[in-house]
Amino acid sequence: MTSHAKLFIPGPTQVAPEVAQAQTRPMVGHRSRAFADLFYAILPRLKQVLLTDQHVYITASSGTGLQEAAIRNAVRPGRKVLNMVAGAFAQRWHHVSVSNGKDAVRLDIPWGQPIRPEDVDAALTAGGFDAVTIVHNETSTGVMSDIAALAHLVREKYPDVLILVDAVSSASGVRIAFDDWGLDMLLTSSQKAFALPPGLAFAAVSDRMLARAQEVPHRGWYFDLLNLEKYLAAGKTTPATPAISLLYALDVQLDRILAEGLENRWARHEAAMQLTHTWAREHGFELFPAPGYESRTVTCVRNTRNIDVPALIAFAREQGFVIGNGYGNLKNQTFRIAHMGELGPDDMRELFRALEPFFQS
Ligand SMILES: Cc1ncc(COP(=O)(O)O)c(C=O)c1O
Incomplete structure (x- = not known):
């Protein structure tokens, strides 16, 4: 043994040996042609895995960083965010919402139960919400909620409410049809079903979410989606230094995922x-x-x-x-x-x- x-x-x-090994590729500068080639070759494959033709972002952070990004970019002053809480990681997202100064309404669901459309409906009907946060796969309870049904409800009845989904422990292991279901932000971490070392976080983001971000002042800097988008669109990869070794590993792992x-x-x-x-x-x-x-x-x-x-x-x-x-x-x-x-x-x-x-x- x-x-x-x-x-x-x-x-x-578990990380496959060839994925771990990829991290030992020689370092390059993050403003080099070699790095840009790597980064822009990763993005379309990440879109394929996250089932979106809209936007994807990669941050040098764990998934919690993107919980913060979601909150900071989606909720305007004077408006509210609904945090559906049925476990420890949803509770964290509520704390992230409150600590970012957002008007956050917390709806507790008993641990072991899923988030159900009728509960979301009952809370959103009060009005004044810009977004709802839902943990798809609550790792603390082993419960997976039906995001398709939840998204259907929100898209039909509350078209202005953004659907923010934590898929930290499910993305790539389970089908989550980001575009088809009309989700607005899906966030995940590298160290779960993607089977990479910890240290990267991935997001799929809708056009609607980027439009909303334009109306939100004080989005911060590191997790400002509009800043991430600006760099990407200009061919400049990321605003700050990316986790290059982990991106080498992601490059190999995306090929493995798509080959399977x-x-x-x-x-x-x-x-x-x-x-x-x-x-x-x-x-x-x-x-x-x-x-x-x-x-x-x-x-x-x-x-x-x-x-x-x-x-x-x-x-x-x-x-x-x-x-x-x-x-x-x-x-x-x-x-x-x-x-x-x-x-x-x-x-x-x-x-x-x-x-x-x-x-x-
Ligand atoms: C559902 C869920 N959300 C968020 C997190 C936090 O992710 P990270 O540790 O990558 O910040 C975890 C971590 O286990 C999780 O399982």
Whole structure:
């Protein structure tokens, strides 16, 4: 066994050796022709993966940076943002909204439940909203909400409300039809289903969102979408120094993702999820999410058998595998097994075989 423990946590995830290796390519200046060629060759492939013909941006930050970008660019003075909160990462987005001085209305949904269109509708009907934030895949609860249904509601009834989606732990592992569903900003991080090292964040952004940003003063500088767009459009890549080594890795990983094929990639994630559900049920556990809303990238297992979760995690670690405890208050009441990025059915079988002695002792 190598000293590297295989990661089945919901990020950072396993990175393929050739992707990790790509980071060692020689450094270039970020104002060089070589870098511009790399950057402008990455963008169309990123658009393909994010299912958009509109705008994509890459920032040297983690996903939280783009939670901040979304809020800063979408909400005008005197207008409100609706934060739908059904878990820890949605709660963070609310804190981001408040700490940026926005008038943020928080609607709490019990953890384990999805964000439902009727709840969004009930809140937006009060009026005065510029945007709604929705976490697609709440990594803390293992719940995946139905973004297509939510977007349909908002687009039909509230055409001026921008739909801001955190897909940090789902983008590229699950189909999210950005353009077809009429989303306005989708943000994600490199270290989840994209299976890259941490340090990059990606966004798909609609024309409507850029038009809105024109009406928002004090968008800041680093995460000002209009500034990012200005540099891109002028052929000048990014305003500040990009994370060049990580972009080398992204370059290789986008080719790998497109070579696998998006449909195949989504199907692989779903097959790995099915295996994980079967394993959990066969071992006497229930799943934490409301039925029908289980995440396709991370399974949150309810500790119905009241096992010693830290002991399970330690046992897994001895076998060379890392699985996750529950998040925050859900610690020991749940545990989480991720099936995203590079992982597929064979990896899940390998993990479950290795865990078997724990359940037989
Ligand atoms: C759903 C979700 N949103 C946001 C974040 C924060 O992302 P980052 O750590 O890349 O800033 C995470 C991290 O796990 C997440 O799972």
